Amino acid sequence: xxxxxxxxxxxxxxxxxxxxxxxxxxxxxxxxxxxxxxxxxxxxxxxxxxxxxxxxxxxxxxxxxxxxxxxxxxxxxxxxxxxxxxxxxxxxxxxxxxxxxxxxxxxxxxxxxxxxxxxxxxxxxxxxxxxxxxxxxxxxxxxxxxxxxxxxxxxxxxxxxxxxxxxxxxxxxxxxxxxxxxxxxxxxxxxxxxxxxxxxxxxxxxxxxxxxxxxxxxxxxxxxxxxxxxxxxxxxxxxxxxxxxxxxxxxxxxxxxxxxxxxxxxxxxxxxxxxxxxxxxxxxxxxxxxxxxxxxxxxxxxxxxxxxxxxxxxxxxxxxxxxxxxxxxxxxxxxxxxxxxxxxxxxxxxxxxxxxxxxxxxxxxxxxxxxxxxxxxxxxxxxxxxxxxxxxxxxxxxxxxxxxxxxxxxxxxxxxxxxxxxxxxxxxxxxxxxxxxxxxxxxxxxxxx
Numbered sequence: 001x002x003x004x005x006x007x008x009x010x011x012x013x014x015x016x017x018x019x020x021x022x023x024x025x026x027x028x029x030x031x032x033x034x035x036x037x038x039x040x041x042x043x044x045x046x047x048x049x050x051x052x053x054x055x056x057x058x059x060x061x062x063x064x065x066x067x068x069x070x071x072x073x074x075x076x077x078x079x080x081x082x083x084x085x086x087x088x089x090x091x092x093x094x095x096x097x098x099x100x101x102x103x104x105x106x107x108x109x110x111x112x113x114x115x116x117x118x119x120x121x122x123x124x125x126x127x128x129x130x131x132x133x134x135x136x137x138x139x140x141x142x143x144x145x146x147x148x149x150x151x152x153x154x155x156x157x158x159x160x161x162x163x164x165x166x167x168x169x170x171x172x173x174x175x176x177x178x179x180x181x182x183x184x185x186x187x188x189x190x191x192x193x194x195x196x197x198x199x200x201x202x203x204x205x206x207x208x209x210x211x212x213x214x215x216x217x218x219x220x221x222x223x224x225x226x227x228x229x230x231x232x233x234x235x236x237x238x239x240x241x242x243x244x245x246x247x248x249x250x251x252x253x254x255x256x257x258x259x260x261x262x263x264x265x266x267x268x269x270x271x272x273x274x275x276x277x278x279x280x281x282x283x284x285x286x287x288x289x290x291x292x293x294x295x296x297x298x299x300x301x302x303x304x305x306x307x308x309x310x311x312x313x314x315x316x317x318x319x320x321x322x323x324x325x326x327x328x329x330x331x332x333x334x335x336x337x338x339x340x341x342x343x344x345x346x347x348x349x350x351x352x353x354x355x356x357x358x359x360x361x362x363x364x365x366x367x368x369x370x371x372x373x374x375x376x377x378x379x380x381x382x383x384x385x386x387x388x389x390x391x392x393x394x395x396x397x398x399x400x401x402x403x404x405x406x407x408x409x410x411x412x413x414x415x416x417x418x419x420x421x422x423x424x425x426x427x428x429x430x431x432x433x434x435x436x437x438x439x440x441x442x443x444x445x446x447x448x449x
Contacts (some may be wrong), residue, residue, distance in 0.1 A: 001065060002265070005037040006105070007077025008140060011218040012036035018074070018247045025262040035064070039082060044138040045282075048150060051140075052086040059097075064257075069099035069171075072265055076246040076344070077197065078144060080105035080106030081151065088157045093165050101173040102264040104246045105195055107144055108175075109151050109202035109301055109425040110361075112191050113139065114144035115354060143310040146202070147303045147353040147361035152427055159228040160209050160427075166230035170270035174279075176257075177203035178240030179286075179296045193363070197242035200423045201301040205232045207425040212409065214432045215309055218399055221409045225418055235260065236286055236423060238296075259446035287422055290368055298422020299348065302362040305427070306386065308398070308434040313358035317386040321347065323378040324410075336375065341372050342380075366422040379410040380419075386432060395440045398432055 002022065004015045019034050039054065040046050065071050068361050075083055076117055080103045107114075143150035158165045166173050177200050181190030195203075209226040216222065237245065240257065247257075268273045290296035306314040323338035346368045353359040373380055390397035411419055419426070 001033045001035065001070070002036055002072045002074060003035045003064070005039075005073065005079035005083060007075075007079050007143065008137060008266075009166070010076070012038045014248055015076070015246070017138045021247055021258060022074070022265070025258060025265075027262060027265055033360070037079075046137060047139040048081065048085050048143050049089075051082050052089045055082065055086045056090045059250045065097055066095075067097060068095050069097070071097045072100040072102070073098050073104060074102045074104065074261075074265075076104045077107050077111075077242065078140065079103075079109050080155065081143060084108075084154055084158055084318060086153070087165065087171075093163050093170055096165070096171060098171050100265055100267065101171050103173065103175045103203070103260065105177045105198055105242045105313070106175060106203050106205070107198050108205050109155070109199075109207070109303065110144050110146040110148055111198050111202065112146060112194065112351070113189055113197055114141045114146070115351070123441055135237045135352050136273075142355060145353055146351045147300070147359040149305075149353070149356060149359055151305060152305060152359065155207055155228075155425075156209075159207060159230075160226060161229065164230040166205075166228075166232050168231075168269045170230060170271040172206060172269070172272050174267075175203055175205050175234045176237055176238050176245060176260055176264070177235075178242065178245045179290070180239050181245075181295065182241055182243075190295075192295050193297065193365075195240070195242040195245070195260075199299065199301055200236050201299050201425055204234045204423050204425065206234055207427055208419075208421070210419060210426055210428045212428065214430070218433055224407060231273065231276055233267075233276045234262070234283065234423070236283045238286060238290075264294075283423065297365060297367045299418050300364045300366050300422060301425040302364050302372060302420075303375055303425060303427050304360045304362065306358050306360075306430045306432065308432050312434075313356060314398070314432065315357040317358075317384065319360070319362070320383040320385075322381050322383060323373070323376070324381050335378070338372060338376055338378055341368075344374055364420055366420050369416060369420050371431065373413050373416055374449070377413055379412045380416060382409050382411075384432070388406075390437065392433050394437060396434065396436045399435060419421060 004019060006012060006014055015036055017035065019446035022034065024370070039051050073083055083101070087098060105343055107172060142148060165171055177198065178195040179200060180195060182196040183185060186196065191199065193199050193201065206228055211224050213222040237257065245257065285300050304316050308314050321342045323335045323342065346365050348363040348365055351361045385400045386398040
């Protein structure tokens with residue numbers, strides 16, 4: 001059995017062509033049933049919690065198989081978040097009915113268009129003809145926004161939790177995403193490193209979790225990089241955009257895409273690790289071939305979440321990357337030029353999550369990062385300024401970690417690939433110390449009479 005799940009502002013009608021294609025791919029067990037899932041994505045009151053609960057109700061109501069690894073699922077775009085949220089809320093890794101999970105251009109870590117969708121333009125463009133005029137699915141779009149807490153903490157559950165959800169003996173997940181933007185007037189939605197709607201890096205379900213702990217000793221922060229728990233397959237595909245990869249409208253699917261869909265829906269447990277290796281090698285080959293194409297170069301979606309000693313979100317801060325020659329206390333002219341290049345060419349864009357600016361997305365061109373730092377044999381330093389600054393406030397706040405702090409954390413040039421990898425999301429948890437001066441609270445004896 002195969003269940004197909006659409007994306008935001010779509011419906012099961014958009015998957016009719018894909019369903020017909022799947023039936024002709026020569027997949028074993030040609031008596032498979034194909035179910036088309038429909039969910040509400042354009043109502044402003046509907047949340048991802050609602051969608052996960054409604055999916056569970058519908059699954060039981062239609063008596064779909066409940067046995068572990070008994071159903072294959074194909075999702076497009078937002079459908080990936082829906083099914084992941086459903087699995088982690090209502091199933092366990094051991095009793096999860098999902099066997100193979102094929103994600104076509106999934107918005108696993110959001111879309112650069114989501115925060116625009118809630119704007120007036122988004123409501124006019126998408127909301128006028130819906131059943132509820134001018135509604136675009138406010139809560140769903142908040143979860144789809146870059147650096148959303150929803151996608152951050154969902155990954156902490158299913159990619160970095162103690163229980164393993166993915167792998168050869170669990171959910172065999174394949175992510176396919178295009179590297180071609182839209183044409184015509186729709187090209188206004190394009191962003192480098194994307195398919196017109198999602199970034200290649202936000203589709204990939206193999207993120208990294210980076211922790212920077214400035215709490216114990218702000219001048220010597222502890223840093224670590226954690227790989228996800230369990231493996232998923234990933235491939236970037238040329239000449240496909242967010243629509244054509246799902247065989248939308250009357251656009252014909254390529255033989256390469258059809259073969260990759262067939263393979264994702266037939267790969268066995270014994271084949272899965274080798275299958276992942278093959279797709280990794282294919283994607284690396286495509287990146288090398290397209291390394292001088294700015295649109296298709298490898299980018300990292302770097303999501304930062306800043307908290308303090310009291311577990312409070314810190315929503316007013318600024319992060320800056322800079323270069324510094326370790327032998328000099330002050331920046332040289334070369335360092336200044338490298339730092340400018342970091343700001344202008346390496347960090348492509350930055351987005352603060354609108355409802356909680358403690359979460360930020362920094363979009364990093366990994367090709368330019370490697371070229372900039374390696375060519376000059378410089379380490380990458382981090383500057384972090386958070387408000388209130390205790391030096392100005394005098395009572396409570398944070399100490400600035402600036403250019404000249406001797407304890408600023410350096411990422412050496414040889415380690416940069418571990419922290420900035422193309423076609424990937426890195427979730428960065430930073431913790432800083434909330435400090436209080438003695439003047440913030442005093443106790444004294446009363447005067448003697």
